[in-house]
Amino acid sequence: MSLYIKQIEQLIILQRVDDEILQLQDVIEQAPRKISGIEEKIQIQSNQKEELTERIELLNQQKKKLYQEIEEDNSKIKKSKNKLMMVENSREYHAMMREMDNLEKTNRLREDEKVALEEDLESKSNLLLVLENEVQRMQEEHAELKKDMETKTREAKQRLEQLSQERKNASQAIPAPILSRYEFIRHRLSNPIIAPVEESICTGCHISIPPQTFIELQKGIQIMSCPNCQRLIFWKNHFEPEEETVA
Ligand SMILES: [Zn+2]
Incomplete structure:
Protein backbone atom coordinates (compact mmCIF):
# COMPACT_ATOMS: atom_id res chain seq x y z
CA MET A 1 0.00 0.00 0.00
CA SER A 2 1.39 3.38 -0.94
CA LEU A 3 2.06 6.00 1.69
CA TYR A 4 -0.50 8.23 0.00
CA ILE A 5 -3.26 5.62 0.33
CA LYS A 6 -2.31 4.97 3.92
CA GLN A 7 -2.55 8.67 4.73
CA ILE A 8 -5.96 9.00 3.08
CA GLU A 9 -7.10 5.96 5.02
CA GLN A 10 -5.95 7.51 8.28
CA LEU A 11 -7.74 10.75 7.43
CA ILE A 12 -10.96 8.79 6.88
CA ILE A 13 -10.42 7.02 10.21
CA LEU A 14 -9.73 10.38 11.86
CA GLN A 15 -12.99 11.78 10.54
CA ARG A 16 -14.93 8.75 11.79
CA VAL A 17 -13.24 9.01 15.20
CA ASP A 18 -13.92 12.75 15.43
CA ASP A 19 -17.57 12.29 14.50
CA GLU A 20 -17.98 9.71 17.20
CA ILE A 21 -16.18 11.94 19.72
CA LEU A 22 -18.63 14.76 18.97
CA GLN A 23 -21.61 12.45 19.36
CA LEU A 24 -20.31 11.14 22.67
CA GLN A 25 -19.53 14.62 23.97
CA ASP A 26 -23.08 15.56 23.07
CA VAL A 27 -24.41 12.58 25.07
CA ILE A 28 -22.31 13.62 28.08
CA GLU A 29 -23.37 17.27 27.81
CA GLN A 30 -27.05 16.54 27.27
CA ALA A 31 -27.36 14.17 30.23
CA PRO A 32 -27.44 16.75 33.06
CA ARG A 33 -29.68 19.03 30.99
CA LYS A 34 -32.21 16.26 30.44
CA ILE A 35 -32.17 15.42 34.14
CA SER A 36 -32.52 19.00 35.34
CA GLY A 37 -35.33 19.52 32.81
CA ILE A 38 -37.45 16.87 34.47
CA GLU A 39 -36.36 18.10 37.94
CA GLU A 40 -37.73 21.54 37.11
CA LYS A 41 -41.04 20.04 36.03
CA ILE A 42 -41.24 18.04 39.25
CA GLN A 43 -40.54 21.20 41.25
CA ILE A 44 -43.31 23.12 39.52
CA GLN A 45 -45.82 20.31 40.04
CA SER A 46 -44.73 19.90 43.68
CA ASN A 47 -45.26 23.60 44.31
CA GLN A 48 -48.72 23.39 42.79
CA LYS A 49 -49.42 20.37 44.94
CA GLU A 50 -48.36 22.24 48.06
CA GLU A 51 -50.46 25.30 47.22
CA LEU A 52 -53.47 23.13 46.57
CA THR A 53 -52.98 21.25 49.83
CA GLU A 54 -52.92 24.55 51.70
CA ARG A 55 -56.12 25.70 50.01
CA ILE A 56 -57.84 22.43 50.83
CA GLU A 57 -56.73 22.82 54.44
CA LEU A 58 -58.23 26.31 54.51
CA LEU A 59 -61.49 25.12 52.98
CA ASN A 60 -61.69 22.37 55.59
CA GLN A 61 -61.28 24.91 58.37
CA GLN A 62 -63.99 27.02 56.79
CA LYS A 63 -66.22 23.98 56.53
CA LYS A 64 -65.66 23.08 60.18
CA LYS A 65 -66.52 26.62 61.27
CA LEU A 66 -69.64 26.60 59.14
CA TYR A 67 -70.80 23.29 60.60
CA GLN A 68 -70.30 24.68 64.09
CA GLU A 69 -72.28 27.82 63.32
CA ILE A 70 -75.12 25.81 61.82
CA GLU A 71 -75.18 23.55 64.83
CA GLU A 72 -75.07 26.43 67.30
CA ASP A 73 -77.91 28.25 65.62
CA ASN A 74 -79.91 25.05 65.31
CA SER A 75 -79.66 24.50 69.03
CA LYS A 76 -80.64 28.14 69.63
CA ILE A 77 -83.71 27.59 67.45
CA LYS A 78 -84.51 24.44 69.37
CA LYS A 79 -84.24 26.24 72.71
CA SER A 80 -86.40 29.10 71.47
CA LYS A 81 -89.02 26.64 70.32
CA ASN A 82 -89.15 25.19 73.81
CA LYS A 83 -89.35 28.63 75.38
CA LEU A 84 -92.07 29.64 72.99
CA MET A 85 -94.48 27.30 74.77
CA MET A 86 -94.00 29.24 77.97
CA VAL A 87 -94.31 32.76 76.60
CA GLU A 88 -97.32 34.61 77.95
CA ASN A 89 -97.66 37.87 76.08
CA SER A 90 -97.92 38.14 72.33
CA ARG A 91 -95.31 40.86 71.99
CA GLU A 92 -92.65 38.63 73.42
CA TYR A 93 -94.00 35.77 71.30
CA HIS A 94 -93.64 37.74 68.07
CA ALA A 95 -90.19 38.92 69.00
CA MET A 96 -89.08 35.35 69.54
CA MET A 97 -90.70 34.20 66.30
CA ARG A 98 -88.83 36.92 64.42
CA GLU A 99 -85.56 35.91 65.99
CA MET A 100 -86.16 32.28 65.08
CA ASP A 101 -87.03 33.27 61.53
CA ASN A 102 -83.80 35.16 61.22
CA LEU A 103 -81.78 32.28 62.61
CA GLU A 104 -83.42 29.85 60.19
CA LYS A 105 -82.85 32.19 57.28
CA THR A 106 -79.17 32.53 58.17
CA ASN A 107 -78.81 28.78 58.47
CA ARG A 108 -80.43 28.20 55.08
CA LEU A 109 -77.82 30.51 53.57
CA ARG A 110 -75.17 28.60 55.44
CA GLU A 111 -76.49 25.32 54.03
CA ASP A 112 -76.12 26.72 50.51
CA GLU A 113 -72.63 27.84 51.36
CA LYS A 114 -71.92 24.37 52.74
CA VAL A 115 -72.97 22.69 49.47
CA ALA A 116 -70.80 25.04 47.42
CA LEU A 117 -67.88 24.50 49.77
CA GLU A 118 -68.19 20.73 49.58
CA GLU A 119 -68.29 20.82 45.80
CA ASP A 120 -65.20 23.01 45.77
CA LEU A 121 -63.47 20.65 48.19
CA GLU A 122 -64.31 17.63 46.10
CA SER A 123 -63.01 19.09 42.86
CA LYS A 124 -59.83 20.32 44.56
CA SER A 125 -59.25 16.95 46.20
CA ASN A 126 -59.61 15.25 42.82
CA LEU A 127 -57.15 17.67 41.31
CA LEU A 128 -54.74 17.01 44.15
CA LEU A 129 -54.96 13.30 43.47
CA VAL A 130 -54.14 13.89 39.81
CA LEU A 131 -51.20 16.06 40.78
CA GLU A 132 -49.92 13.54 43.27
CA ASN A 133 -50.02 10.78 40.67
CA GLU A 134 -48.32 13.02 38.16
CA VAL A 135 -45.53 13.93 40.60
CA GLN A 136 -45.03 10.28 41.46
CA ARG A 137 -44.93 9.29 37.81
CA MET A 138 -42.35 11.98 37.08
CA GLN A 139 -40.24 10.98 40.05
CA GLU A 140 -40.14 7.43 38.75
CA GLU A 141 -39.27 8.73 35.30
CA HIS A 142 -36.57 10.89 36.84
CA ALA A 143 -35.00 7.97 38.69
CA GLU A 144 -35.00 5.88 35.55
CA LEU A 145 -33.59 8.65 33.40
CA LYS A 146 -30.88 9.38 35.92
CA LYS A 147 -29.82 5.75 35.99
CA ASP A 148 -29.91 5.56 32.22
CA MET A 149 -27.91 8.77 31.85
CA GLU A 150 -25.31 7.62 34.36
CA THR A 151 -24.80 4.41 32.40
CA LYS A 152 -24.66 6.25 29.07
CA THR A 153 -22.24 8.85 30.41
CA ARG A 154 -19.97 6.19 31.90
CA GLU A 155 -19.97 4.23 28.64
CA ALA A 156 -19.37 7.39 26.62
CA LYS A 157 -16.39 8.34 28.77
CA GLN A 158 -14.87 4.88 28.41
CA ARG A 159 -15.35 4.99 24.65
CA LEU A 160 -13.85 8.49 24.52
CA GLU A 161 -10.67 7.18 26.09
CA GLN A 162 -10.40 4.51 23.39
CA LEU A 163 -11.10 7.09 20.71
CA SER A 164 -8.50 9.47 22.00
CA GLN A 165 -5.93 6.70 21.53
CA GLU A 166 -7.29 5.91 18.05
CA ARG A 167 -7.11 9.58 17.19
CA LYS A 168 -3.50 9.76 18.29
CA THR A 203 -19.07 14.44 -3.08
CA GLY A 204 -18.54 17.19 -0.52
CA CYS A 205 -19.94 20.01 -2.64
CA HIS A 206 -21.30 18.04 -5.65
CA ILE A 207 -19.40 20.16 -8.09
CA SER A 208 -17.15 18.84 -10.83
CA ILE A 209 -13.42 19.35 -10.30
CA PRO A 210 -11.29 20.61 -13.21
CA PRO A 211 -9.87 17.88 -15.50
CA GLN A 212 -6.25 18.75 -14.69
CA THR A 213 -6.94 18.44 -10.95
CA PHE A 214 -8.73 15.16 -11.55
CA ILE A 215 -5.76 13.76 -13.45
CA GLU A 216 -3.46 14.78 -10.60
CA LEU A 217 -5.84 13.19 -8.11
CA GLN A 218 -5.86 9.89 -9.99
CA LYS A 219 -2.09 9.76 -9.78
CA GLY A 220 -2.44 9.36 -6.03
CA ILE A 221 0.77 11.12 -5.03
CA GLN A 222 -0.26 14.24 -3.17
CA ILE A 223 -3.18 14.86 -0.85
CA MET A 224 -5.38 17.42 -2.60
CA SER A 225 -8.23 19.78 -1.83
CA CYS A 226 -11.39 20.41 -3.82
CA PRO A 227 -10.84 23.74 -5.63
CA ASN A 228 -14.46 24.63 -4.95
CA CYS A 229 -15.17 23.69 -1.32
CA GLN A 230 -11.60 23.21 -0.05
CA ARG A 231 -12.43 19.81 1.44
CA LEU A 232 -9.72 17.17 1.29
CA ILE A 233 -10.45 14.84 -1.59
CA PHE A 234 -9.45 11.42 -2.84
CA TRP A 235 -10.36 9.36 -5.87
CA LYS A 236 -12.99 6.83 -4.97
CA ASN A 237 -11.51 4.19 -7.29
CA HIS A 238 -8.32 4.13 -5.25
CA PHE A 239 -10.35 2.43 -2.56
CA GLU A 240 -13.24 0.58 -4.13
CA PRO A 241 -13.33 -1.79 -5.76
CA GLU A 242 -9.82 -2.43 -4.61
CA GLU A 243 -9.42 -5.81 -6.32
CA GLU A 244 -10.08 -4.32 -9.73
CA THR A 245 -7.61 -1.49 -9.18
CA VAL A 246 -4.91 -3.83 -7.95
CA ALA A 247 -5.57 -6.33 -10.74
ZN1 LIG B 1 -15.86 20.11 -3.10
Whole structure:
Protein backbone atom coordinates (compact mmCIF):
# COMPACT_ATOMS: atom_id res chain seq x y z
CA MET A 1 0.00 0.00 0.00
CA SER A 2 1.39 3.38 -0.94
CA LEU A 3 2.06 6.00 1.69
CA TYR A 4 -0.50 8.23 0.00
CA ILE A 5 -3.26 5.62 0.33
CA LYS A 6 -2.31 4.97 3.92
CA GLN A 7 -2.55 8.67 4.73
CA ILE A 8 -5.96 9.00 3.08
CA GLU A 9 -7.10 5.96 5.02
CA GLN A 10 -5.95 7.51 8.28
CA LEU A 11 -7.74 10.75 7.43
CA ILE A 12 -10.96 8.79 6.88
CA ILE A 13 -10.42 7.02 10.21
CA LEU A 14 -9.73 10.38 11.86
CA GLN A 15 -12.99 11.78 10.54
CA ARG A 16 -14.93 8.75 11.79
CA VAL A 17 -13.24 9.01 15.20
CA ASP A 18 -13.92 12.75 15.43
CA ASP A 19 -17.57 12.29 14.50
CA GLU A 20 -17.98 9.71 17.20
CA ILE A 21 -16.18 11.94 19.72
CA LEU A 22 -18.63 14.76 18.97
CA GLN A 23 -21.61 12.45 19.36
CA LEU A 24 -20.31 11.14 22.67
CA GLN A 25 -19.53 14.62 23.97
CA ASP A 26 -23.08 15.56 23.07
CA VAL A 27 -24.41 12.58 25.07
CA ILE A 28 -22.31 13.62 28.08
CA GLU A 29 -23.37 17.27 27.81
CA GLN A 30 -27.05 16.54 27.27
CA ALA A 31 -27.36 14.17 30.23
CA PRO A 32 -27.44 16.75 33.06
CA ARG A 33 -29.68 19.03 30.99
CA LYS A 34 -32.21 16.26 30.44
CA ILE A 35 -32.17 15.42 34.14
CA SER A 36 -32.52 19.00 35.34
CA GLY A 37 -35.33 19.52 32.81
CA ILE A 38 -37.45 16.87 34.47
CA GLU A 39 -36.36 18.10 37.94
CA GLU A 40 -37.73 21.54 37.11
CA LYS A 41 -41.04 20.04 36.03
CA ILE A 42 -41.24 18.04 39.25
CA GLN A 43 -40.54 21.20 41.25
CA ILE A 44 -43.31 23.12 39.52
CA GLN A 45 -45.82 20.31 40.04
CA SER A 46 -44.73 19.90 43.68
CA ASN A 47 -45.26 23.60 44.31
CA GLN A 48 -48.72 23.39 42.79
CA LYS A 49 -49.42 20.37 44.94
CA GLU A 50 -48.36 22.24 48.06
CA GLU A 51 -50.46 25.30 47.22
CA LEU A 52 -53.47 23.13 46.57
CA THR A 53 -52.98 21.25 49.83
CA GLU A 54 -52.92 24.55 51.70
CA ARG A 55 -56.12 25.70 50.01
CA ILE A 56 -57.84 22.43 50.83
CA GLU A 57 -56.73 22.82 54.44
CA LEU A 58 -58.23 26.31 54.51
CA LEU A 59 -61.49 25.12 52.98
CA ASN A 60 -61.69 22.37 55.59
CA GLN A 61 -61.28 24.91 58.37
CA GLN A 62 -63.99 27.02 56.79
CA LYS A 63 -66.22 23.98 56.53
CA LYS A 64 -65.66 23.08 60.18
CA LYS A 65 -66.52 26.62 61.27
CA LEU A 66 -69.64 26.60 59.14
CA TYR A 67 -70.80 23.29 60.60
CA GLN A 68 -70.30 24.68 64.09
CA GLU A 69 -72.28 27.82 63.32
CA ILE A 70 -75.12 25.81 61.82
CA GLU A 71 -75.18 23.55 64.83
CA GLU A 72 -75.07 26.43 67.30
CA ASP A 73 -77.91 28.25 65.62
CA ASN A 74 -79.91 25.05 65.31
CA SER A 75 -79.66 24.50 69.03
CA LYS A 76 -80.64 28.14 69.63
CA ILE A 77 -83.71 27.59 67.45
CA LYS A 78 -84.51 24.44 69.37
CA LYS A 79 -84.24 26.24 72.71
CA SER A 80 -86.40 29.10 71.47
CA LYS A 81 -89.02 26.64 70.32
CA ASN A 82 -89.15 25.19 73.81
CA LYS A 83 -89.35 28.63 75.38
CA LEU A 84 -92.07 29.64 72.99
CA MET A 85 -94.48 27.30 74.77
CA MET A 86 -94.00 29.24 77.97
CA VAL A 87 -94.31 32.76 76.60
CA GLU A 88 -97.32 34.61 77.95
CA ASN A 89 -97.66 37.87 76.08
CA SER A 90 -97.92 38.14 72.33
CA ARG A 91 -95.31 40.86 71.99
CA GLU A 92 -92.65 38.63 73.42
CA TYR A 93 -94.00 35.77 71.30
CA HIS A 94 -93.64 37.74 68.07
CA ALA A 95 -90.19 38.92 69.00
CA MET A 96 -89.08 35.35 69.54
CA MET A 97 -90.70 34.20 66.30
CA ARG A 98 -88.83 36.92 64.42
CA GLU A 99 -85.56 35.91 65.99
CA MET A 100 -86.16 32.28 65.08
CA ASP A 101 -87.03 33.27 61.53
CA ASN A 102 -83.80 35.16 61.22
CA LEU A 103 -81.78 32.28 62.61
CA GLU A 104 -83.42 29.85 60.19
CA LYS A 105 -82.85 32.19 57.28
CA THR A 106 -79.17 32.53 58.17
CA ASN A 107 -78.81 28.78 58.47
CA ARG A 108 -80.43 28.20 55.08
CA LEU A 109 -77.82 30.51 53.57
CA ARG A 110 -75.17 28.60 55.44
CA GLU A 111 -76.49 25.32 54.03
CA ASP A 112 -76.12 26.72 50.51
CA GLU A 113 -72.63 27.84 51.36
CA LYS A 114 -71.92 24.37 52.74
CA VAL A 115 -72.97 22.69 49.47
CA ALA A 116 -70.80 25.04 47.42
CA LEU A 117 -67.88 24.50 49.77
CA GLU A 118 -68.19 20.73 49.58
CA GLU A 119 -68.29 20.82 45.80
CA ASP A 120 -65.20 23.01 45.77
CA LEU A 121 -63.47 20.65 48.19
CA GLU A 122 -64.31 17.63 46.10
CA SER A 123 -63.01 19.09 42.86
CA LYS A 124 -59.83 20.32 44.56
CA SER A 125 -59.25 16.95 46.20
CA ASN A 126 -59.61 15.25 42.82
CA LEU A 127 -57.15 17.67 41.31
CA LEU A 128 -54.74 17.01 44.15
CA LEU A 129 -54.96 13.30 43.47
CA VAL A 130 -54.14 13.89 39.81
CA LEU A 131 -51.20 16.06 40.78
CA GLU A 132 -49.92 13.54 43.27
CA ASN A 133 -50.02 10.78 40.67
CA GLU A 134 -48.32 13.02 38.16
CA VAL A 135 -45.53 13.93 40.60
CA GLN A 136 -45.03 10.28 41.46
CA ARG A 137 -44.93 9.29 37.81
CA MET A 138 -42.35 11.98 37.08
CA GLN A 139 -40.24 10.98 40.05
CA GLU A 140 -40.14 7.43 38.75
CA GLU A 141 -39.27 8.73 35.30
CA HIS A 142 -36.57 10.89 36.84
CA ALA A 143 -35.00 7.97 38.69
CA GLU A 144 -35.00 5.88 35.55
CA LEU A 145 -33.59 8.65 33.40
CA LYS A 146 -30.88 9.38 35.92
CA LYS A 147 -29.82 5.75 35.99
CA ASP A 148 -29.91 5.56 32.22
CA MET A 149 -27.91 8.77 31.85
CA GLU A 150 -25.31 7.62 34.36
CA THR A 151 -24.80 4.41 32.40
CA LYS A 152 -24.66 6.25 29.07
CA THR A 153 -22.24 8.85 30.41
CA ARG A 154 -19.97 6.19 31.90
CA GLU A 155 -19.97 4.23 28.64
CA ALA A 156 -19.37 7.39 26.62
CA LYS A 157 -16.39 8.34 28.77
CA GLN A 158 -14.87 4.88 28.41
CA ARG A 159 -15.35 4.99 24.65
CA LEU A 160 -13.85 8.49 24.52
CA GLU A 161 -10.67 7.18 26.09
CA GLN A 162 -10.40 4.51 23.39
CA LEU A 163 -11.10 7.09 20.71
CA SER A 164 -8.50 9.47 22.00
CA GLN A 165 -5.93 6.70 21.53
CA GLU A 166 -7.29 5.91 18.05
CA ARG A 167 -7.11 9.58 17.19
CA LYS A 168 -3.50 9.76 18.29
CA ASN A 169 -2.63 6.73 16.18
CA ALA A 170 -4.37 8.10 13.11
CA SER A 171 -2.85 11.56 13.52
CA GLN A 172 0.66 10.17 13.68
CA ALA A 173 0.32 8.77 10.18
CA ILE A 174 -0.80 12.09 8.71
CA PRO A 175 1.67 14.87 7.79
CA ALA A 176 1.33 17.93 10.03
CA PRO A 177 0.28 20.41 7.28
CA ILE A 178 -2.48 18.04 6.14
CA LEU A 179 -3.57 17.54 9.71
CA SER A 180 -3.87 21.26 10.30
CA ARG A 181 -5.82 21.61 7.03
CA TYR A 182 -8.10 18.85 8.28
CA GLU A 183 -8.67 20.75 11.56
CA PHE A 184 -9.26 23.98 9.67
CA ILE A 185 -11.97 22.38 7.52
CA ARG A 186 -13.50 20.56 10.48
CA HIS A 187 -14.14 23.83 12.29
CA ARG A 188 -15.55 25.62 9.29
CA LEU A 189 -17.47 23.17 7.13
CA SER A 190 -20.08 20.50 7.67
CA ASN A 191 -19.18 16.84 7.05
CA PRO A 192 -17.48 15.35 5.16
CA ILE A 193 -14.03 16.75 5.80
CA ILE A 194 -12.43 14.31 3.45
CA ALA A 195 -14.65 13.55 0.46
CA PRO A 196 -14.40 10.89 -2.22
CA VAL A 197 -14.45 12.12 -5.80
CA GLU A 198 -16.76 10.08 -7.99
CA GLU A 199 -16.46 10.49 -11.75
CA SER A 200 -14.75 13.85 -11.21
CA ILE A 201 -17.52 15.13 -8.89
CA CYS A 202 -16.53 16.14 -5.37
CA THR A 203 -19.07 14.44 -3.08
CA GLY A 204 -18.54 17.19 -0.52
CA CYS A 205 -19.94 20.01 -2.64
CA HIS A 206 -21.30 18.04 -5.65
CA ILE A 207 -19.40 20.16 -8.09
CA SER A 208 -17.15 18.84 -10.83
CA ILE A 209 -13.42 19.35 -10.30
CA PRO A 210 -11.29 20.61 -13.21
CA PRO A 211 -9.87 17.88 -15.50
CA GLN A 212 -6.25 18.75 -14.69
CA THR A 213 -6.94 18.44 -10.95
CA PHE A 214 -8.73 15.16 -11.55
CA ILE A 215 -5.76 13.76 -13.45
CA GLU A 216 -3.46 14.78 -10.60
CA LEU A 217 -5.84 13.19 -8.11
CA GLN A 218 -5.86 9.89 -9.99
CA LYS A 219 -2.09 9.76 -9.78
CA GLY A 220 -2.44 9.36 -6.03
CA ILE A 221 0.77 11.12 -5.03
CA GLN A 222 -0.26 14.24 -3.17
CA ILE A 223 -3.18 14.86 -0.85
CA MET A 224 -5.38 17.42 -2.60
CA SER A 225 -8.23 19.78 -1.83
CA CYS A 226 -11.39 20.41 -3.82
CA PRO A 227 -10.84 23.74 -5.63
CA ASN A 228 -14.46 24.63 -4.95
CA CYS A 229 -15.17 23.69 -1.32
CA GLN A 230 -11.60 23.21 -0.05
CA ARG A 231 -12.43 19.81 1.44
CA LEU A 232 -9.72 17.17 1.29
CA ILE A 233 -10.45 14.84 -1.59
CA PHE A 234 -9.45 11.42 -2.84
CA TRP A 235 -10.36 9.36 -5.87
CA LYS A 236 -12.99 6.83 -4.97
CA ASN A 237 -11.51 4.19 -7.29
CA HIS A 238 -8.32 4.13 -5.25
CA PHE A 239 -10.35 2.43 -2.56
CA GLU A 240 -13.24 0.58 -4.13
CA PRO A 241 -13.33 -1.79 -5.76
CA GLU A 242 -9.82 -2.43 -4.61
CA GLU A 243 -9.42 -5.81 -6.32
CA GLU A 244 -10.08 -4.32 -9.73
CA THR A 245 -7.61 -1.49 -9.18
CA VAL A 246 -4.91 -3.83 -7.95
CA ALA A 247 -5.57 -6.33 -10.74
ZN1 LIG B 1 -15.86 20.11 -3.10
